[in-house]
Amino acid sequence: MLARTDLRGRTPSTAELRAALPRGGVDVDAVLHQVRPMVEAVRDRGAEAALEFGEKFDGVRPASVRVPAAELERALRELDPAVKEALEVAIERTRKVHADQRRKDTVTEVVPGGTVTERWVPVERVGLYVPGGNAVYPSSVVMNVVPAQTAGVGSLVVASPPQADFGGLPHPTILAAAAMLGVDEVWAVGGGQGVALLTYGGTDTDGTELVPVDLITGPGNIYVTAAKRLCRGLVGIDAEAGPTEIAILADHTADPVHVAADLISQAEHDVMAASVLVTTSVELADAVDKALAAQLEITKHRERVTTALTGSQSGTVLVSDVSAGLRVVNAYAAEHLEIQTEDATGVAAQVTSAGAVFVGPWAPVSLGDYCAGSNHVLPTAGCARHSSGLSVQTFLRGIHVIDYSESALKDVAGHVITLANAEDLPAHGEAVRLRFEALR
The missing domain is CATH 3.40.50.1980 (Nitrogenase molybdenum iron protein domain)
Known part of the structure; x- marks a missing residue:
């Protein structure tokens, strides 16, 4: 069902990983x-x-x-x-x-007499x-x-x-x-x-x-x-949202029925939705394909889901071990990332790039879509490498308020003037000097 990319025994560079992994997207x-x-x-x-x-x-x-x-x-x-x-x-x-x-x-x-306040x-x-x-x-x-x-x-x-x-x-x-x-x-x-x-x-x-x-x-x-x-x-x-994504990092302990169900749950959003399995186990990959075929028979949006699962944006990536799998999912930077491995909590702690991480067999992405308490408006298309999901911070602006006394400014005036001259912006320095010296 899912196309396969075999990375076992290989250590591709970050650039090679990004090029090799399934990835959807739209041409805005x-x-x-x-x-x-x-x-x-x-x-x-x-x-x-x-x-x-x-x-x-x-x-x-x-x-x-x-x-x-x-x-x-x-x-x-x-x-x-x-x-x-x-x-x-x-x-x-x-x-x-x-x-x-x-x-x-x-x-x-x-310094005494000099404060910077950050107001939100x-x-x-x-x-x-x-x-x-x-x-x-x-x-x-x-x-x-x-x-x-x-x-x-x-x-x-x-x-x-x-x-x-x-x-x-x-x-x-x-x-x-x-x-x-x-x-x-x-x-x-x-x-x-x-x-x-x-x-x-x-x-x-x-x-x-x-x-x-x-x-x-x-x-x-x-x-x-x-x-x-x-x-x-x-x-x-907030962001330029692309098609939704799920990546699942799984080993031999994962339940293929759960994995297949979660891949389908994201695929039913859109024909361009991406469903990616990263696994250390060929046996699990085979079992997931069988479970996908069985579950598709009773899936309401079967045509849409099938198109998404068989598209170039979806697939299975085989890796040598969980450490290699972590490298793959961190390079992929999925909107939604599930960890279904032994010591899922410990593995999840090593994830550095994901919109949201779902730990273990009892935290499916659909929980986060509705009732986990987390936010489901998340970065797509690899943007989780540099951006966060929607949060309270999205709606806040940090404003610095600078309050210096005369003595506090005088104490640092020479440094300000020196740096202004080093940048060939002498008027910056003059704006400080003239506060302490009469214009001649």
Whole structure:
């Protein structure tokens, strides 16, 4: 079922590893020419243009961009009680984890009379994008909203595509999740036009202002990603999200049924989703292939999953031992990494590059998607080598506050002047010297 790459007995360089490993991805540059006119149209014509694009791509034109409060209340009132209970658990656990992420201001006394304070200030207004394509993602509402609220963001808006099946509103489960979290501003707009409208703002059909945001977070398709790239700078973005990924580092102790189920669980997201098994055991690899074939027979999204599993982005990598496997998964830097080995805890402690690490047989990625308390908005396409997932820190800005007395500045003035002259920026030094010497 899964294509195989055999690295046993080899010690490839980091560059060779990155080239050899299965990797999906999208060519954002290839659609920029399509998205740029959309962004420019929304910049120039605001909500009217966004609604036109929504009608073209989503097949429906809402009466307004902003979802009426009554619709949020109705969605919550009509929400399936079992779904509501599950969301309540997800919200409670996610709030608990993210509450411990909030940073405190620090004051450092550099010298007597000289301090540097680092203040952590929340972004003023954020736009939280929740996709609506192959699936419905109320969990993404939770994962975006909770860290923003915990950071102290004063104003936030959730944007999600209008649905023809629901009269131009976002999916009611999305609306209900927003209502549960106390979000009262939801925009029925998606795609590149949604990102553009969050960036530039405008006027809604009833004349009310659609206030632009300072930061946009949340995953989306290639058109959302392209729009985020085009708007970056005018607004902040969390990341350019690519197709979802799972890598599983497993040895002979892993249960092939569990491994296969977890590979399928990510593959059902998208035909470009990546499912990668890194293992020391040929026997396990064979057993996983058999389990995949059996489970595909009863998988709802069989065609989508099969396409993802047989694509070039998925496969099995055979390694000589767990140490070699760690080198592979650290080079791969998966969005989601499962460790299903002997001493899984010890092995997990050696992981240096992953969006999130799931330890042992009882921590599948799907737990993290919903109810672990962790965040599921994570770096893809190897970006976990340098970036983190969504967190409270995403919505905070560190501001240094420098407070020096006259004597503290005088004590270091000579060094400032010396360094300014060394960089051929004498006016920098003069700005200090003239505070202590009269201009002649």
